[in-house]
Amino acid sequence: MDASMIPRMELEKFAHDEYKVPLLNLEHYPLDSKYFVIQNRDNYPVKDYISPHRRKFYKIFHMTAGTGVLIIGLHRYEMGPNEIAFLHPDEIMAWQTTSEETGGHFCLIHPAYFEHDADHVLHLLRQYPYFKPANCVVRLNEAQSANINGNFEVMLNEDRGDNVDKKQAILLQLQMMLLEAQRAGRTRPEKTVSEGYGYIYRFLSLLESAFKVQQRDSIVKLKTAAEFADQLHVHPNYLNSLVKSHTGKTLREHIQDRLLYEAKSLLVQTDWDISEISDGLGFSGQAAFTSFFRKKANLSPSVFRKSTLAPANI
Template sequence: MNNQMDNQNCDFNSSDLMLKGFKVYKLNDDISKIPVYSRRDFYKICINTSQSRIHYADRGIETDGTILFFGNPIIPYSWETISQEYEGYACVFTEEFLKAKDRSETLHESPLFKIGGTPIFSLTPEQKVFIDSLFQKMIKEYETDYVFKDDLMRNYINLIIHESMKMQPSENFFRHKNASSRITSLFLELLERQFPIETKDQPLCLKTPQDYAQSLSVHVNHLNRSVKEVTGRPTTAHITDRIITEAKALLQHTDWSISDIGYSLGFEYPSYFNNYFKRLTGTVPKSLRM
């Protein structure tokens, strides 16, 4: 058996990804021998034909054929390629890249990427040919100088997403008994329900791990341990990231004053919001205003 893992299954530079927000590539054979869980800072869509075993949060699935996989940056996963032969394509992208001009629901709420969702689909030969063709087109366009290349890549990604939502998800999951995953799922869903901010007159209610623990009727230490165990990141990091993401969206897509934006996000004084934003992003809120 050839145990292998997909986190080396690409040839991109992570700094290049963060600069452009997107990368597409054909899977190669430069794969680590040891399958371990890891957390990525980006979303991933992968089509793979092989015999594999995938562990995703508290679930796992064994595959033998072609599958389409949707990776979430919140949930760590490992991928063991058991068979000697495999083939496929993958693309990785940030939420900011995919939703550059759209403030609709976040990817965390998508049926394909949300916590507790089903991220793996088994493909028929016809579906494989179609999805392969979309990845091949992305790879071809990725090397061009087309001025609207980013928009074209977003269209391809969205087409894959919509085609996948019409498929039936795989039912071959085995579930690990892990109470931490349930608490983490509830926390992340509750976090997402606080957004987007629709009015500047009602400030964010839940701002700290203690607030979320109280709403979930659990001790804050239990919440923190669970979230750290499942995602590899502290509870505060998830809350902070989501507040900063919303702050950037409000700064770029509304005409609210900076003080109103800070108040809507739970900062009583503009100076608190400015200091918080600068500490976490390295720049002041005003710099995001066009």
Template sequence: MTTDSLSALYQELAPCTGLELSTLLPADIQREVGHFNVFDLADLSESMSLRPDTPYPCRSFYKISLLRSRSCTEYANQTIAIEPDALVFSTPKVPFQWWPAEPQQGHFCLFTAEFLLPVLGGGTPDELPLFRANGYPVFQLTPTEAARASALFAQMQEELASDYTHKYDLLRAYVLELLHLGQKRQPATTLHPAHSAAARLSSRFVELLERQFPLETPQQRVQLRTAKDFADRLAVHVNHLNKVLKDSTGRTTTNLIGERLGQEAKALLRQTNWTLWEIADSLGFVDVAHFSHFFRRYAAMSPGAFRTPEAMPA
């Protein structure tokens, strides 16, 4: 991640915290191989000027949170109520919003994909079950697990403030322990998916679809928008792709593409100040009218109505 994009990440976070950019982004935080930081929610809550029901976007980084108060998250097409002592994983590849329901207690760490490269053998966090696009991001912890997770975050904060030469290696170890704690809560079928030809094709389709997101500037444009686009890229007949996806997900290729475009549209409407034209163009619609027609079918309201605070969930 470049210095400019790193600063932009914290400029995005700063309005959600009420803290100065120089406080959030200390000068000595690592920039050479990825980026990592950790926060205490109680500390941030004291300086927040936003209402408790204000949504907080997290589209620039991977994030692991230990939430010890009630809240609600909108993840992909799901709205999930979060009870105290939950471990939550979010990826920039999937639209994610969070609405605190009360003053928050807990911690979160955020990091770029590059930060975990030394321990993932060249892979990316998206290959981990916890960060897959079709995964489930919220895991309720037992009291023992919650105490362990809290201790890990405390160790992260202590280590990040230290002058230990190899502190980032140690921080990666703490992140890996949190990842394993989450993976222990997942069903075995999620951790060990089938490796049939159909499963591989489904996985490749999801990877191609998710690789196009998130859209970070109005100049970006979705390139693969139709079932034929994906079938051609995957070198299969469109009917075969549709059958495989229908069998594995219960939905058609077109449905899956439309749902993902709708998710991104919702994220852009609520988390950016892009014009409707810029959003429509980036998502590949010929004009705002076509985008509005699509969005009404997906969200049962116009893009403009969805963008207003009154349209946000309680």
């Protein structure tokens, strides 16, 4: 189909006509994800979601069947079979399926997967031209799509197998896939999303930028809903109404959910004392942090930490 013939519609109209679930329903990647995750869509159907936080993973997904809408940053793509998307860890992304069928693969790759023996592949990902919102979707011809589907199948089989050199095989297939997509090199035309979604994107970006707890003396300077609205030069009521209508949650709920996710992440991924985590997240004391955590998660921080996997598996 000629690119000019691809149907386009405004985001609000699309949401009203097509969305069967609340628009941009939030979903976090599991805290216990491995450094490399690969799945076949036949066994792991795609779900509608938005991922507003730093994911730490590069994500690549290839479509062999079905259609959907990808929003990455302030860019919108209507995707279909024989297309591949490259999603950088730092970008806000959303996906909405628009067909009953779905086919293909996806993989999540943590930078730590490349440590010690594959720094050159990590460098390749960091320099790869399609991990950018403005050209993150590549259209493939039938042969290129078949080759990339084969790369994914080999990586999937190697990941599930017990060969001692399976990581080497996976990395070779990954590089071949990147090369094939780069040769295709034609990105699908994108459409900038509406002003309303732009405010949502910028709010989520500001919220995310507040969470930079990387060492023990880091302190989150969390803003109120009114302060976020002031930064965006809009009235708090307007921003709250806009965000709630599209995500089903208020500004305050998003702030608290993000705070809870960061708390869980620090409990799982670090060996910091709970008092240190409490201080880093800006609570007045450990008792206040424990009260907040218990109210949101229905268990105490210490019980949550004991029930999760060890930090080495993150």
